[in-house]
Amino acid sequence: MKNAAPLELHVPEPPARPGEVPDFGWLKIPPAGSVARPDIATPPNEMRGHAYTLIRVLDEQGAASGPWDPKLDAETLRRGLRTMMLTRAYDERMFRAQRQGKTSFYMRCTGEEAIGVAQAMALDDRDMVFPTYRLQGLLIARGWPLIEMMNQVFSNTRDRLKGRQMPVLYASKEARFFSIAGNLATHLPEAVGWAMASAIKHDDRIAASWIGEGSTAEGDFHHALTFASVYRVPVVLNIVNNQYAISTFQRIAGGEESTFAARALGYGLPALRVDGNDFLAVYAATRWAADRARTNVGPTVIELVTYRASAHSTSDDPSKYRSAEEPGRWPLGDPIARLSGHLARLGEWSEERQARLASELDSEVLAIQREAESYGTLASGPHHRPATMFEDVFKEMPWHLRRQREEMGS
Amino acid sequence: MPKKSFRQAVNEALRQEMERDPSVVVMGEDIAGGMGAPGEDDAWGGPLGVTKGLLAQFGRGRVLDTPISESAFIGAAAGAAATGLRPVADLMFVDFMGVCFDQIFNQAAKFRYMFGGKAKTPMVIRTMYGAGFRAASQHSQCLYPVFTHIPGLKVAIPSSPYEAKGLMIQAIRDDDPVIFFEHKAMYDDEEEVPDEAYTIPFGEANFLREGEDVTIVAIGRMVKFAREAADQLAREKIDCTVLDPRTTSPLDIGSILESVRETGRLVVVDEANPRCNMATDISAQAAEQAFDALKAPIRMVSPPHVPVPFSPALEDEFIPSVEKIGAAVRSVMAAPARRAA
Ligand SMILES: Cc1ncc(C[n+]2csc(CCOP(=O)(O)OP(=O)(O)O)c2C)c(N)n1
Numbered sequence: 001m002k003n004a005a006p007l008e009l010h011v012p013e014p015p016a017r018p019g020e021v022p023d024f025g026w027l028k029i030p031p032a033g034s035v036a037r038p039d040i041a042t043p044p045n046e047m048r049g050h051a052y053t054l055i056r057v058l059d060e061q062g063a064a065s066g067p068w069d070p071k072l073d074a075e076t077l078r079r080g081l082r083t084m085m086l087t088r089a090y091d092e093r094m095f096r097a098q099r100q101g102k103t104s105f106y107m108r109c110t111g112e113e114a115i116g117v118a119q120a121m122a123l124d125d126r127d128m129v130f131p132t133y134r135l136q137g138l139l140i141a142r143g144w145p146l147i148e149m150m151n152q153v154f155s156n157t158r159d160r161l162k163g164r165q166m167p168v169l170y171a172s173k174e175a176r177f178f179s180i181a182g183n184l185a186t187h188l189p190e191a192v193g194w195a196m197a198s199a200i201k202h203d204d205r206i207a208a209s210w211i212g213e214g215s216t217a218e219g220d221f222h223h224a225l226t227f228a229s230v231y232r233v234p235v236v237l238n239i240v241n242n243q244y245a246i247s248t249f250q251r252i253a254g255g256e257e258s259t260f261a262a263r264a265l266g267y268g269l270p271a272l273r274v275d276g277n278d279f280l281a282v283y284a285a286t287r288w289a290a291d292r293a294r295t296n297v298g299p300t301v302i303e304l305v306t307y308r309a310s311a312h313s314t315s316d317d318p319s320k321y322r323s324a325e326e327p328g329r330w331p332l333g334d335p336i337a338r339l340s341g342h343l344a345r346l347g348e349w350s351e352e353r354q355a356r357l358a359s360e361l362d363s364e365v366l367a368i369q370r371e372a373e374s375y376g377t378l379a380s381g382p383h384h385r386p387a388t389m390f391e392d393v394f395k396e397m398p399w400h401l402r403r404q405r406e407e408m409g410s
Numbered sequence: 411m412p413k414k415s416f417r418q419a420v421n422e423a424l425r426q427e428m429e430r431d432p433s434v435v436v437m438g439e440d441i442a443g444g445m446g447a448p449g450e451d452d453a454w455g456g457p458l459g460v461t462k463g464l465l466a467q468f469g470r471g472r473v474l475d476t477p478i479s480e481s482a483f484i485g486a487a488a489g490a491a492a493t494g495l496r497p498v499a500d501l502m503f504v505d506f507m508g509v510c511f512d513q514i515f516n517q518a519a520k521f522r523y524m525f526g527g528k529a530k531t532p533m534v535i536r537t538m539y540g541a542g543f544r545a546a547s548q549h550s551q552c553l554y555p556v557f558t559h560i561p562g563l564k565v566a567i568p569s570s571p572y573e574a575k576g577l578m579i580q581a582i583r584d585d586d587p588v589i590f591f592e593h594k595a596m597y598d599d600e601e602e603v604p605d606e607a608y609t610i611p612f613g614e615a616n617f618l619r620e621g622e623d624v625t626i627v628a629i630g631r632m633v634k635f636a637r638e639a640a641d642q643l644a645r646e647k648i649d650c651t652v653l654d655p656r657t658t659s660p661l662d663i664g665s666i667l668e669s670v671r672e673t674g675r676l677v678v679v680d681e682a683n684p685r686c687n688m689a690t691d692i693s694a695q696a697a698e699q700a701f702d703a704l705k706a707p708i709r710m711v712s713p714p715h716v717p718v719p720f721s722p723a724l725e726d727e728f729i730p731s732v733e734k735i736g737a738a739v740r741s742v743m744a745a746p747a748r749r750a751a
Contacts, residue, residue: 011470104544155721163721166546182548183508184478217477218509245478246440252475378544383723393716404714408727 012251016323024331032059033066040292044270051261051271057280062341068284074348080279081339084113087137089361090146093369094153098314102377103153103167109134111309112242114279114335117141122286123208130178130191130209133168144175146368156376163384185211185218192227195235206293208236213260214245214253229267234293237301242308247321264301276304277335411602419571419603420460423578426607428468434582437474437483438500458597480510488518491533496582501537504553518587519562530585540631540681541729542595547717552682557589558658564612565659567591569633571601576610593631613660621649624739625669628679629688636679639735648743658688667700674705675742679735684712706745709738
């Protein structure tokens with residue numbers, strides 16, 4: 001058969017370019033409370049619709065409704081709110097510190113705080129997490145001291161990673177927080193392997209991993225799903241769809257014809273697509289998936305739909321590649337504002353308390369920052385001694401490294 | 411002649427080749443971004459702005475943002491190259507090669523051979539390498555020795571903006587796969603670069619300075635350091651030849667040996683980790699083929715055999731320095747002259 005017309009390549013376009021008015025009409029948002037909550041034992045085939053909808057609990061007025069409402073008490077909700085706000089305060093201070101030359105690089109998670117924080121609260125602290133660089137909320141929610149994080153960001157002598165890793169790519173064995181890789185998606189097969197080991201050892205801990213929607217194009221994502229499915233691995237595989245991969249809109253990652261949650265279906269895995277700015281929905285979906293993993297039913301893929309409200313990192317300027325009006329028009333709002341509105345509606349919170357807490361947290365972060373700076377910053381030092389770079393390459397230092405260390409004379 | 415940065419030189423090479431030859435396309439993560447926004451913002455041009463302006467001029471069919479799958483876009487570039495298209499794939503950091511080695515080593519490098527000489531793979535992979543960017547061990551490696559090792563791959567490592575433009579145009583016109591290494595600490599380096607297109611042939615070393623006492627062979631960014639060291643040494647009356655091989659595959663070993671025969675002393679400077687790097691390779695070839703001419707043991711200046719650390723205090727010690735090159739040269743000058751066999 002002859003082609004009717006010459007072949008053409010389709011290149012997906014972003015919804016709005018710089019200078020244009022963005023329209024998020026393409027995002028279908030079902031009413032809060034309208035999506036059914038299947039039993040965790042439901043076969044993936046019987047809940048395929050959950051990969052294409054959006055699980056929401058909180059409505060525009062801050063009311064919670066529907067079967068996914070986790071019915072958390074006010075104390076727990078306030079703890080969630082506080083941790084999200086602490087994460088934001090930390091981000092803002094570290095961002096400013098980067099601008100002042102106290103560190104070389106920083107990445108904020110602004111607008112995505114509900115994900116790390118609610119998910120940490122829904123998981124057990126003993127579960128192993130395999131995060132990306134935008135999950136500082138997860139580490140903070142696990143109670144890991146901000147001072148430790150700052151010492152790494154400032155690369156001072158108290159940096160527990162000994163001046164070897166970039167700022168923001170944290171690792172904490174104690175907090176069960178796996179080393180964040182500079183190489184995207186590599187940690188997904190590792191998360192699956194960790195969870196397989198847990199099952200092999202008949203342990204009771206599960207693993208959870210996170211990946212950006214852009215990085216789901218990597219082979220490692222698909223390899224991980226295959227293994228998770230074949231061995232029914234006790235793992236929760238989260239996809240954070242924040243609409244962008246640096247400058248690239250998610251349609252380039254394959255979001256134009258399908259959802260990222262739906263990637264799971266071909267592997268025979270259940271998928272939940274969730275309003276990622278709705279603290280309650282995120283919490284409930286994570287609990288559902290964790291319960292499934294913990295009871296040997298199997299793994300779950302969760303797509304968290306959110307919006308990267310700030311730049312990718314301190315190295316890019318979003319006004320060069322997206323409309324400046326976009327963040328303000330994102331229809332799922334801001335996770336902190338939404339949870340605080342919900343608490344206020346319950347009579348458990350007020351604008352006044354919100355403002356007071358915000359300024360308290362900022363002072364708290366600032367005090368910790370002063371302490372961290374007293375141990376040194378990237379610009380001013382002191383730093384780890386150069387001779388330490390030879391340690392931990394191998395378990396025992398081979399003779400040629402010993403010699404190189406002597407030659408360095410430090 | 412106008413001064414241009416390394417970044418502009420690569421950009422200009424891409425633009426001129428795309429103008430000359432409609433089969434040249436560029437692809438990679440984040441190279442287009444803004445997608446057709448007007449004016450200055452016409453294209454974001456990648457994290458380091460090297461492809462800026464190409465989208466506006468050549469359109470979305472020839473400047474492609476790709477999904478984040480190195481394996482897929484390097485494989486796609488190889489497949490497209492086999493049809494005669496000349497893709498220039500942008501791999502960002504060379505460290506990301508880890509996820510697409512198979513496409514490069516087992517596929518692109520071997521198409522010509524496995525098709526019995528009846529196929530060609532005219533693709534270029536642009537990639538950033540090197541330390542000094544405060545980017546830690548997973549974004550700072552050199553890795554060019556690994557590619558030099560594979561038959562079928564060509565490896566270009568420009569040492570300045572002028573070199574970058576000429577070698578890039580050569581790379582695009584070349585009918586074999588070329589891995590093109592750009593040092594991330596060199597994008598703002600400036601030098602006079604002609605406006606018109608020109609090529610620099612592969613496998614022809616560049617003599618940047620001729621001296622009688624010592625031959626210094628340096629790779630990529632280290633060429634600049636070697637020249638500085640040679641300037642300082644000249645004041646001590648040590649006269650160095652500085653030689654930039656430009657490409658490690660093919661490698662102009664002939665010129666290196668010729669120079670070693672004249673000076674009798676060799677120092678090789680390589681930013682790659684010291685085991686099986688270009689310094690060991692060049693030193694071994696010199697020892698094998700010019701042993702009789704050597705007046706002193708060969709010296710190699712490389713970083714220690716450790717991952718690149720993040721902290722500036724550690725990273726600065728890691729990178730070979732002008733001082734370390736100077737010390738190596740002085741040590742080969744001080745070595746007692748070998749008795750002729
Ligand atoms: C293997 C690999 N390829 C490319 C990169 C460069 N890179 C770093 S972050 C990023 C964008 C990732 O986007 P996404 O997965 O959507 O996560 P987000 O940043 O939006 O949270 C890219 C391309 C990398 N670090 N590793």
